[in-house]
Amino acid sequence: MKATAIAHPNIALIKYWGKLNRKLNLPANSSLALTIQPLHTITTVEFSNNFSDYIIETEFKDSYAISRIISHLELIKKVALDKGLKVPKYAKVKSYNNFPMGTGLASSASGYAALTEAATSALGLNLTPKEKSIIASYGSGSASRSIFGGYVIRRRGESHSEQLVDENYFIINDFIVIVDRERKKIGSSKGMVLSRNSPLYKARLDASEKNFLKMRRAIIEKDFDTMGSLAEEDCFLMHAIMITTKPPLLYWSPSTLKIIKEVIKWREEGLRVYFTIDAGPNVHILCLPKDSNKVEKKLKELEEVKEIIKAYPGSGSRLLEEHLF
């Protein structure tokens, strides 16, 4: 009863920030994201009656992170039990990421997508992507999207995501610029709950819902400049909520702002380049593959840039043959 899965994080072009229902983790606004390779989480889950407790071997060692993983496994066990499957009490989980966690790079997206994929398979559940997407959403809202590859949407109030177009439909590059590897003080889940106390919260939801429809169309039409402009707009809308939350969520670092200003300057100089930022200091810089060498060169010239990961549209979560233990 052992399975291993891989999943990729995703970068939201229209961002989900705010929950309609906290327990069910239902989003208060529709989101649209791109699943991105080569970033990934690989997770092996083994259920066995030989274990006398859960054994969780992940990068995060704190009790909250571990308790969330155990809750997720318990949820999947319940789904299996309801289907009449045999379910051992405990499991061992081993997981690794090829990128830094907890810094706004959506490690919870790839993490819970891989965990869901592996654990449901280990228990012999044969679920549709939609069913896996629903289960993943309980672990992390954005994990619901990482079950799918390419451009993925999740509508307001829905617990599952769905693929808009696959990873080969419209290829762009996302340069992930790491300026800070520190783990953020207030994580996304808690931040989203607090977001309701921003006096701008409701107005932003309405604005993002409109941007969602425009972004959906821009992607279908492969209209890169509209896509990029909308991504920036929506990024500022989310961060406007963050800075007006009590306490304010100041996810940007000085380097974040420096890079934003550089990107705007490069665009004024004629380069087709846009940015977006998730709930962390790192900046995603979007461009077309034909401009990627130019963009990379410019990025490497900035002293604030600690590391650059060149990403591109990725596949949905899937099983691997080789296990981590």
Add this chain to the structure above:
Amino acid sequence: MKATAIAHPNIALIKYWGKLNRKLNLPANSSLALTIQPLHTITTVEFSNNFSDYIIETEFKDSYAISRIISHLELIKKVALDKGLKVPKYAKVKSYNNFPMGTGLASSASGYAALTEAATSALGLNLTPKEKSIIASYGSGSASRSIFGGYVIRRRGESHSEQLVDENYFIINDFIVIVDRERKKIGSSKGMVLSRNSPLYKARLDASEKNFLKMRRAIIEKDFDTMGSLAEEDCFLMHAIMITTKPPLLYWSPSTLKIIKEVIKWREEGLRVYFTIDAGPNVHILCLPKDSNKVEKKLKELEEVKEIIKAYPGSGSRLLEEHLF
């Protein structure tokens, strides 16, 4: 027909951002500001039939800045003509600031307050502060407040300001931290007009109106911590509108963000210190006089800090005996 006046800028604790009426320069939300010394503008105005054109000697040499000054003088001439006074066609204006202009330090506030004070006096108008406040508001919304000393309010839709309490009622320090002396690309007047296109605009006006009432009370009660917290909240509310305006108004520089984060850290360590930021990159750091040595020392240790001006509650605009020419 010559007069010289001095006026101080003011730092808004509840910020005015957005116009109800563009032509009359009426604010869409109530504001509350502190007039601050020792920053000042000194302006001499002479009306004379010996001049064959306007002679404007100010720091800003661009035609837009000069045409705004001339419009303001024309307005004051009209007021004088309506009262049956003799009015020469042209005037000479000379002005200087003891601080950098156009970087969010409210140079238009002290500038138009001093210009109004000097020009009305030069023409022999004997106006009440309320009348001068109305005239100053046409030049710059915040100039309407700088006619008064101490803590000054201007209500939504009103063209005049009024003093809440004078400069001796509640003494605090405002360390103005200059991180950038560059003039901003989009000035406040234009930015305010654009602000309406932010989808968060209306929600912010409502929030600021509530904060205005709370701030008014905090000042009357000399409750420094409530005052500081509200100032930060309102600062973030205004900047949330700025970053969600099209095009986004990114008035912060990387150093701005660095200083914000430091102030929050110092407060967590027990220092009673708060910040606010106007439409520019420079940061105002508020503290009680008894903590000012500590704050100044900490600020001087930051490499981002280019210059510090220690300010305190200032007086309203007034005439001076000595002229600049």
